[in-house]
Amino acid sequence: MQITKETVKRVAMLSRIKLDDTATDKMQRELAAVVEYMEILNRIDTDGVEPLSHAVELKNVLREDEVKPSYSREDILSNAPKSSNDAFVVPKAVE
């Protein structure tokens, strides 16, 4: 699979990371090398093999739906770059 400049731009947009031209070129070269290396997995026959998400398998870890204390609003807003009394404040989303 060829990682082109277009691939990098698309993936950067999906990841919400802003890359200028120079950065895009550099990232394209680096990612192309890594993705090419990953082709090594095509040497393994995985026909009929189920994907495994968690090595130590657990099923249906549930708990009672009980109301318990959470963190205070003050705590949660304490690291906000910008906040009002009760909310996170961000630049306008819609004009």
Added chain:
Amino acid sequence: MNMTDILNMTALQISEAIKQKQITVTDAVLAVLDAIDKVDGKINAYITVNRDEALEKAKSVQQKIDSGELRGALAGVPIAIKDNICTKNLKTTCASKMLESFVPCYDATVIEKLENAGAIILGKLNMDEFAMGSTGETSHFGATKNPWNTQRVAGGSSSGAAGAVASRSAVLTLGSDTGGSIRQPASYCGVTGFKPTYGTVSRFGLVAHASSLDQIGPIAGSVADCAAVMDAISGQDPKDSTTLELGTPEFLKNLSDDISGMKIALPRECFEVEGLDPEVSENVRRVADVLRSKGAIVSEISLPFLEFGVADYYIISSAEASSNLSRFDGVKYGFRAETESLSETYSKTRSQGFGDEVQRRILLGTFVLSSGFYDAYYNKALKVKRIITEAYTKVFSEFDAILCPTAPTTAPTSGQSLLNPLQMYLSDIFTVSVNIAGLPALSLPCGFDKNGLPIGAQLIGPQLGEQKVLNIGHAYQSVTDFHKLRAEVM
């Protein structure tokens, strides 16, 4: 007993000396703080030192020891914590600009447990940014230098943890391991590091890198110290639904150097890896000889999937990382770039707040999960994960543990790895498949190369085989002295 004496003691010896009233908790804390003052300017292992609080805590812990309220193995022992583990009211940066001023409003479960055990948190340790890296060099605060030779890297991503123990500027530390991040820096720095079975230690409060691979574990001066930490930090946690119910841990109590009859496998492929340093190979084979002298049976086996581990690991871990790091958007916490619009807030915050390696992995992860590529990459990687896990299970049906090198070389020179990311990834070849299969693994110092750089041997156990692995390591350390050696920082 003076400060130098204290710094030459293990955590268990310090805790015993406190119980015997030979030293106070304050003495122990001051000794380490003093060491940090002398050494950290040269090696940069610490991001934050919690001096005043630690000294305050020392007094209250001393009272509780005197009254008999605190009696455990870690009571009064100073500990330092990798900076991706949340400590309430103490800055937690993940060595990133993104979280440079982030102060958590809660403690990670492991921190609560350590405090209940009477350990004193001295500070937060340097690391690769968001635990992504194998040298320590992706840290926003500059790399930790290897105390054995400051031209060399300390390894990563728990670079500060390994560097601090190796230089005696910490007695005990907590690191985290996603693909080798406890074991490899322990190997490069000549100290002991342990990664538990996935699900043994709660990840609540650990800033996530790859949620199906991450585990917290100790880096310390001995296997016995690691066992004591494991007793304190393991256990099921309702706040982490991937933790296992395993009852009360007694790893220290059950620690034994009797390994007669235990079967240890030596995979031949590990000794055929391209770029493996012959001195590393030789020293690890000598570990096999020592284990034989303690009654273990060491035999050669084949581990054919070894060569696929790195590719499998980097697909899975970058996919999970791309998802985990999407929370860093400049809105709720952390760095926010100056922008006019909300969408720019996201993209500028992330491209300015994250370093190169982190951005690389997020893009790689997004790519392998993206429409059209998900099946060929991510889904394929999960199938390989099953194959790798089952292959290990098969080995462990016959053997108690696997012995191999921790890393193919000793610590590289600074500045090398950043030139070639793929090269850096390949140095993880012996550690990554362990995380894929969720297995416990220990790195033991076992010698030095001709340049005086430490070499590490790795012991891998079956899932929930912590006691076996710790016992084999303890047996090795009962007849060797490598784990006792520390670096004089020049």
